[in-house]
Amino acid sequence: MSLRHRIVFLVALTFVAIAAIGGYSVIQSRKNASNVKTVTEGVVPSALASADLVALLKEVQLATMTLASAPDQTLAEEAREKLAAQKTQLKDGLDLQFKQATGQAQQGLIEQTRESLDNYFAAIDEMAQLKLAGQTDLAQAVLFASVAQYKREMEQVIDTLRIEKNRSKDEAITALNENLAGAVSALSMATVLAIVALGAAGTLLYRQIVRPVGTMQSLMTEIATSQDFTRRLPVERMDEIGQSTVAFNAMIEKIQESSEQLKQKTTDIQTMLQNIPQGILTIADGNKVHPEYSAYLETIFETRDIAGRDMMALVFADTNLGADALAQVEAAAGACIGEDCMNFEFNQHLLAGEVEKRMPDGRVKILDLNWSPITNDADTIVRLMLCVRDVTELRKLAAEANEKKQELEIIGEILAVSQEKFHDFIAGALKFIDENELILHQYPEQDAQAIAQLFRNMHTIKGNARTYGLQHLTNLVHEAEQTYDELRGAHPDIAWDQGLLLEELAGVRDAVERYARINEVSLGRKGPGRRGSVERYLMVDKEQIQQTIHRLETVNTGNLHELVAARDAVRKTLRLLGTEPLGKALAGILASLPSLAKELGKRPPMIRIEDHGYVLRNQISGVIKNVFMHLLRNSLDHGLESKEERLAQGKSKAGLIDLEMNVADGQLQIRLSDDGRGLALARIRKTAIQKGLIRADEHLGDEDIARLIFRPGFSTAEKVSEISGRGVGMDAVQDFVKREHGKIEIRFLDNAIGADFRRFETVVLLPESSALYVEGRETLYVYDLREMAKEAEASEADVAGSPVAGKPQLRVV
Amino acid sequence: MAQVLVVDDSSTVRNEVCDFLKANGLTVVPAVDGKDGLDKLKANSSIKLVVSDVNMPNMDGLTMAEKIRGELKNSSVNIIMLTTENSPAMKERGKAAGIKGWIVKPFNGAAVIGSLKKLIA
The missing domain is CATH 3.30.450.20 (PAS domain)
Incomplete structure (x- = not known):
């Protein structure tokens, strides 16, 4: 039962109690009022009337006496009439008394009184007749005899009636008093009972509300002061207090949750601050x-x-x-x-x-x-x-990146100048710088002639540097030249300061030497160079350098990652200088193959080149070109069959030559294989016997026979010199490779031991340092030489550059 | 049109501040010390912002600010102090005088113009 219900119940109970007590009082008072009415209007007047009867009787007696002693007839008559009236009065009084009689005893008494009255008045009448008859003495006698007797009798009866009436009146009043007293005590009792009951109910309710509220309050205070939000109030009831407790617990749970979140956040922040x-x-x-x-x-x-x-x-x-x-x-x-x-x-x-x-x-x-x-x-x-x-490290990196950027720009500038000219420029510039240094040492004070000479020299360096587009150097030299120019003037703003001038000159020298160093170290162009070799260096991809410079210029120097990435990119570019991909190195040869194929009556083959991310150092690419020109031509000439032959064998019209470059066991390996007829072991053996390299009866394994092709003077081609043969056989190829500390091997790819033809690959092994691994550059290029030849014819463009200058087109598998 | 009262005993600083504010489209009223500033403010109800130096002869900036709030009963005008230093006592006094802000010298117009314009908007 909820508290509300209890309170409503208590209030209802109070109403019921008050209503009951009120109702009871109303009933009682009504009853008492009727009792009082009975007493005041019935019993009391009746008692009084009974007393009146006594008085009336006395009057009757008086009238009787008057009659009896009346001196004349008239008075007697009057008295008699009076008596008659009084008789009627008495009779009426008795009738009333009869009506008001309570109980048979009174009625009996009244009957008796009536009888007595009749007798009394009968005696009086007798006496009156005697009197009126003039017999006064007789009348007197009757009066004292029968009348007096009946009068006494009458008096006695009436008195008895009066006493009876008085008794009945007293009884009625006592009863009324008792009733009233009873009602008062009953009401008092009911009131007391109601007060007690309501008090008990109220107290019970009070205890049921106040005590748990007090407990709740003290627990709440405890939780609030202890901040121990893990505590909960016990829920022992399901009334409003119980519901409040549940709500309070829910609130505490919320607080606990948020305080835990707060704690977690604080911990997070602490952890963050720590880490x-x-x-x-x-x-x-x-x-x-x-x-x-x-x-x-x-x-x-x-x-x-x-x-x-x-x-x-x-x-x-x-x-x-x-x-x-x-x-x-x-x-x-x-x-x-x-x-x-x-x-x-x-x-x-x-x-x-x-x-x-x-x-x-x-x-x-x-x-x-x-x-x-x-x-x-x-x-x-x-x-x-x-x-x-x-940001110490970051700034260092930024400076480094800037340095690299400058270096790249300088490389770009140098590359635009031929090696010979650049060499001459550096030598000339250093000579002028030496001369200026000498002049400066000679003149601790200002000297017009010396300044003129200094200016001329610096002006020459600047002019040359500008001619060759060496921008960084030009800028620096320009400043030195400006200084001299200022000193040359009539009213120079600056004074001749030998120390400062020497310092400035040293700066110019550093810059020139930096150019020289980059030329030698980064580009490997030491010395004046040879004519022709310049062409090699022009193959450095300028666009790539421009892109790298752009990258450095746009890099966000505040971001460490970007800086590092930019630095790595620059490093990569610098590393790639002086290298070229295999495909690019062989571009010229590949371009020459279609015409060779045409001469041989074959279809230009497909070439697959897989470099596994390795690029060749320029130093080795000359050798590679020589070696692979021969190997590719050999492959096309001896290995790949004519279109008809291939179709007859169920092969594709065009042959396929596979080139794969990789590093294994500390060596650079370039493997060449084709899908042609294979190595003609029988023919090699025959040729070797013919050339006297082996005896006819000599027993050789397939590997030994294969190795014969590297013997000096061996050549399998019937027509020497036209195609593969330019006076260079496989022995020469082997020499090229050996000169670079490498070797060349034939490896069989099938198990057809002793067969006339066996599938094989030619493997060129070179020192690992001949190649450079570039991450993320792994590519597989497929060149369809037939398509290339067609395109070349169509556009009359130089095929040599097209597939390799960054656009290895055709199908990339 | 709201006007700006610029109070500084140094003509260099005063002119610099005035010129800058004028160049930014504000109407300025220059004053040479606190007393002058107080008089000019009394006579001109269009002044909505006071930019004042602290150390000045006759009457310093803080005293002027106190008098603006006290004697003139002007609680609406915004007061900004130009200062080279600050001490807790100074800041306390400034707070009591309802000073909105402290611009540490040298006066850098570009850095403060946005906020100043907001104060007279």
Whole structure:
């Protein structure tokens, strides 16, 4: 039962009790009123009337006496009439009494009285007749005899009636009094009972409400003070208090949840502060560092003494900021904290963004400082947050990237100049620089002639540098030339300072030497070079260099990852200088194959080149060209069959030559195989016997026979010199390879031991250093030489460049 | 049209600030010290913003600010202080005088113009 129901019940009970008591009182009072009415209107007047009867009787007696002693007839008559009236009165009185009689006893008494009355008046009548008859004495006698007797009798009866009536009256009044008293006590009793019952119910209800509410209150207070949100109030009932308890528990659960979330968040923030590789601190009033800061800050500042320190001392001591800048930072920070957030906008620009801080051991760290305000709801800055990043490494990388960029630009500039001319330029420039240095040493004071000479020399260097498009050098030389030009003037703004001039000259020398060094080291173009070799170097992909430079120019120097990526890209480009892909190295040869095929009456073959990401160093590509020109021609000439022959054997019309370059067992391996008829072992053996290289009866394994083709003077082609034979056989090919510390092998690809023809591959092995692995460059190119030849005819373009100059077209498998 | 009262005893700073604000389309009223500033503010109800130096002869900036709030009973005008330093005591006094902000010198117009314009908008 809910509390509401209980209270309603109690109130209803109260109403019922009051209504019952009221109703009872109404009934009682009604009853009492009728009782009173009976008493006052019935019993009492009846008793009084009975007393009147006595008085009336006395009057009758008096009248009788009067009659009896009346002196004359008239008076007697009067008295007699009076008596008659009184008789009637008495009779009426008796009738009334009869009516009002209570009980048979009274009625009997009244009957008796009536009888007595009749007798009494009969005697009086007798006496009256005697009197009227004049017999006064007789009348007197009757009066004293019978009348008096009946009168006494009458008196007695009436008196008895009066007494009876009085008794009945007294009885009625007593009964009335008793009734009234009873009603009062009953009402009192009922009232007391109602009070007791209601009091008990009220108390019970009070205890049922107040006690649990009190318990709840004290438990709530306990939870509130202890902050132990794991506690719950016991739910022992399902009334309003029980429901409140459930609601309270739900609230506590919510609080527990949020307090746990808060705890989790705090822990997260703590963890973050502990682990974030960035220095984060907040600055409170008075420029003091708040005790909660990121652990990495200790790494950056190399101290554990951070909490509560003065921010200026912690962050800015031993930095490159001057006293005024420091004062500005301090004032700006002070002007923000505790003030409206607009103050941050006012003074933000004064908060240093980058400082160089000298550590106790002399190392200098470059720190990137990022300030932000922490505001409250009223937009007041409560603290300043400072993120400190150690960007020393980043700046170094940026500088390195810039250096590389310049280097690339310089390479681009150098590549545009032929090796010979460049060599001459460097030699000439250094000669002029030497000359200037000598002049400067000779003249500690200003000298017009000396300046003229200095200027002329520098002007020449600049002119040459500009002619060759060596932009970086031109700029630097221009500055030196400007200095001399200024000194040459009538009113120079600068003074002759031997030291400074020498320093400037040294800068020019460094720049020229840098160009020379890049030319020698990065490009490998030491010395004046030979005519022709220049062409080799022009094959460096300038576009790629331009792209790399662009990449460096657009790199976000604030982002470490981008910087690293850019640096790697530049590195890759620089590494790739002086290398070329196999396909590119063989481009010219591939281009020559279709016409050869035509001569041989064969279809131009398909060429597959798989380089597994390796590129050839330029030093080796000449050898590779020589070797593979021969091997490819051999393959086309001896290996691949004519179209008809191939079709008859169920092969495709065009032959397929496979080239695969890879590194294995510390060696660069370039393998060539084709889908032609295979190695003609029987014919080789025959030729060898004919040429006297082996005896006819000599027993040789397939490998031994194959190896015969490398013997000097061996050539299987019937018509020497036309196709494969340019006076160069496989022995010469082997020599080329050996000169580069490599070797060449024939490996069989089938198990047809002793057969006339066997499938095989030619493997050229070279030192691993002949190639360079470039990550992410693995490609498989397929060149359809027939298509290429057609296109070449159609456009009359030089096929040599097209498939390899970055556009290995056709089908890429 | 809202006007700006620029109070600084240094003509260099005063002119610099005035010129900058004028160049940014604001109408300026220059004053040479706190007393002058107070008089000009009294006579001109269009002034909605006061940019004032702190240390000045006759009457310093903070006293002027206090008098603006006290004597002139002008609580609507925004007051910004130009300063080279700040101490807790100074900031406390400024807060009591209803000073909106502190611009640390040197005055860098570009950095503050946005916020200043908001104050007279």
